[in-house]
Amino acid sequence: MHVEDTALPGVKLLIPVRHGDARGFFSETWNRDRFAAAGITAEFAQDNHSLSAQADTVRGLHFQAPPRAQGKLVRCGRGALFDVAVDIRRGSPYYGQWVGYELSFDNGRMLWIPPGFAHGFATREPGTEIVYKCTDTYSPAHDGALGWDSCGIDWGLTGDPILSDKDRAAPPLADFDSPFTWDAP
């Protein structure tokens, strides 16, 4: 597995090996020992799968507040998307900064987003599916959102985004009261 650090310490880009043969390929998308060797020790509690019918669908930026914070291991099951993590830990030297990567079925890339980061994505193709593992189960009471268009993210959209009502109403970074604080190392 190829592993790359990103500009946000803790957020990692991973490319598992695809063992190709005449039938297609086989790939390990989670292997506790291999990921631990890459610095990711996580116990996952929930797997998610969503379909976005249209390109330029934006979902995010989302998080669950402590004590129900979630780390997320994200990949694209079909189509292509631009996946983003934003550091929302108050006091972090990287607070409000973002990284984004193109994840597609074709490139097989995965993004690890630890707790303390908001997550969102924009779809590049109709019928795009995202698949991700989370380190805690869904808790609507801890569900939170930050304005998708308030962090200077270049989403690479080709038109107006398709958004949920929740995401349209999410506060901008300037008005955002983050439930996360940075633990200085």
Ligand SMILES: Cc1cn([C@H]2C[C@H](O)[C@@H](COP(=O)(O)OP(=O)(O)O[C@H]3O[C@@H](C)C(=O)[C@@H](O)[C@H]3O)O2)c(=O)[nH]c1=O
């Ligand atoms: C997130 C979630 C939603 N739901 C329900 C609530 C609602 O009726 C429906 C759609 O929920 P949402 O609009 O929040 O779905 P969505 O906008 O896709 O939310 C997701 O966005 C990405 C970016 C993330 O990082 C995820 O953690 C999650 O927040 O699904 C669950 O049952 N379990 C879950 O874990």
